[in-house]
């Protein structure tokens with residue numbers, strides 16, 4: 001049998017047979033690793049098969065198969081995890097950096113709830129673990145699946161890997177029938193150091209920090225690898241719960257312990273914002289000795305009824321905040337200042353740095369924000385860094401806060417070289433040579449090249465395929481750059497992505513025959529693209545990358561217009577920026593005139609519009625599933641609140657009414673369905689009577705909306 005013959009001794013025929021056998025074996029091993037429904041070969045055996053395969057390929061390059069297992073090396077492991085939609089979205093947290101921010105958080109909440117200044121609110125305070133969040137679903141006390149956060153809506157199914165973590169119970173005590181426990185997977189500092197030492201010995205990847213090591217270990221195709229990695233888990237939140245866990249956050253944490261989870265011992269109940277910052281100081285002091293990385297302290301309103309009343313903004317809860325530790329800083333030199341052109345044409349200056357380690361990560365770039373920032377001014381024209389400008393050759397203080405791109409805090413002008421010159425911000429786009437213009441009141445210079453600017457086009461495409469937009473598996477920034485420049489593949493605008501497969505059929509050199517590609521990977525890409533022809537309206541609007549139109553506003557627009565034809569029709573009618581349709585666009589809560597203008601301007605530019613029309617020919621846009629208000633008695637109704645509300649604040653009343661699908665208006669007209677009048681209501685209540693509009697007391701209103709819960 002050829003599998004016993006040393007590589008040097010193989011003849012052509014045997015080598016070909018071996019490559020075929022190895023491809024099959026490795027594929028099978030991968031499948032088994034993935035599904036874990038049968039015993040798998042060991043890690044070492046797997047590596048040996050892979051090694052033999054690549055040695056044969058090196059000796060017989062002409063025999064390399066289209067489906068070669070080596071082409072899969074370095075492919076993101078995540079490609080093979082299945083996706084699971086979170087029944088309750090996984091949110092992130094707003095940030096506070098100072099005690100003032102914390103006091104404001106407390107004031108904001110008390111205002112919203114109408115709690116008088118003299119009454120303190122109880123919060124819990126607990127460390128913010130620097131790991132990755134995971135949602136564990138248990139049905140009848142048995143672990144059903146474990147899903148990563150992903151984009152908050154859809155995550156990766158890492159159940160087999162999660163099962164290897166000792167802190168994650170397979171079975172719960174005394175749990176609701178259905179419960180999703182959420183928490184942080186992390187790696188202890190000592191375990192991280194030991195893992196890197198082992199990795200180095202084996203010539204394998206070194207992790208930059210415990211968080212990356214934890215993420216890399218959890219998102220392993222091979223659960224046997226995860227098993228060897230010392231991961232831990234702290235439970236701190238929950239998603240779906242068939243019965244309430246408790247009445248307060250702190251009791252819910254105790255309940256999670258009773259069910260079998262590990263919770264953080266530094267969790268404490270605090271009375272008011274002062275107590276919060278005191279506990280913060282205590283945790284900050286203990287930080288270095290905890291044995292795991294934390295990057296701040298999380299504060300949550302303790303009373304779960306109040307949490308429910310406070311509810312959520314688009315991606316963060318109103319009832320919680322993360323008080324972050326100050327960022328770590330380092331000193332280094334600016335080697336060059338380069339200009340990057342973004343998808344909306346913004347010219348962003350980036351400092352290329354002498355590489356330096358900041359908080360365990362090597363940093364070689366930092367953002368310089370814009371022209372004013374380099375000159376030493378903020379967006380309002382006030383001096384920053386006492387007016388010190390930033391130049392090439394300067395020594396600077398660099399800092400990193402969270403995962404964002406590093407920033408420059410200050411410059412040490414005592415170390416400035418004598419011959420240094422002030423940085424001159426370009427007035428033409430470095431990518432396409434068009435004029436770059438800074439409009440009055442705008443802090444950013446923009447390339448006026450529009451779609452003739454290749455940098456804008458490429459960045460728009462990258463945004464189009466990114467997470468939150470089309471999110472096409474296997475089509476990331478790297479592939480976009482390759483396809484954009486390729487004279488055969490020619491992906492110059494979004495529509496070209498969807499015609500890629502059919503155009504590729506007629507090309508002389510097919511995608512599957514290119515470096516780094518094979519039949520399988522090309523087919524996978526085409527099917528990933530085809531899968532996304534069906535796209536929800538909000539993702540499509542977001543993907544177009546229109547200035548000022550982010551994730552939240554795209555969703556607002558999509559909810560408002562429901563379908564693509566309705567939306568595009570409105571854009572056509574609003575293009576002159578007058579008339580009812582324009583007014584209605586501006587009246588959407590959360591849409592301002594800046595956004596509305598950017599939106600209609602985009603759709604009225606002939607070339608841009610033509611490109612969007614070409615894209616739409618390729619798509620099947622899904623109508624927006626309206627928020628489920630089908631059993632809401634006030635869906636589609638217009639409500640006016642007037643007088644003093646006693647059981648909730650105005651802000652809360654508005655949010656709750658809108659959540660139930662009602663429109664809240666400030667003035668009474670014939671179109672008003674309900675006027676909710678508290679004590680002291682005056683002219684509005686009178687007008688309601690005059691117009692025969694239903695007048696309700698606050699209690700009657702609550703009774704009406706609470707019918708559905």
Ligand code: IVH
Nearest residue numbers: 091092093126127128129133236237298317
């Ligand atoms: S609570 C609805 N508590 O921080 C709020 N999050 O920046 C759910 N995190 O995605 C989060 N420690 O991954 C909460 N004690 C803690 C946490 C914590 C770490 C992470 C979590 C979340 C991120 C938000």
